[in-house]
Amino acid sequence: MKKVLFAVLAVVLAFGVAVAKDYEVKKKAGDFDVEVRIDKNPPVVGDNNFTIAVRDAAGKDITDAKVVIDYSMPAMPGMPAMNYKTDAMIKGNLYKGTMNLSMSGPWNIAVKITKAGKTSTAKFTVDAK
Secondary structure, X not given: OHHHHHHHHHHHHHHHHHOOOOEEXXXXXXXXXXXXXXXXXXXXXXXXXXXXXEEOOOOOEOOOOEEEEEEEEOOEOOEOOEEEEEEEEEEOOEEEEEXXXXXXXXXXXXXXXXXXXXXXXXXXXXXXX
């Protein structure tokens, strides 16, 4: 009986990990609605793939902007500040890319959207594990 219970529990846990939701954030950046999804929840040390949807006020996808992600961790005792940048590339109607979080802890994320010479920014924080 214990073996059956253990097997059922293992399947339930494996299924739960397999369908875990992405980390998702919805923010405003100027006139744009921005939805960021990171493939790991919570984000982890190492590579984290992201997708970004940028929409105007009417809900129309914006696919002709330049999207950059700046991510940083502030300085701490014995450690300098860390600042990184990665370009998001358009694929269909989403911007995609990878950011490499070099250590666990709080990371400040800024999604910068440039269109027609104007830059708008959506900011949020993630806690990498």
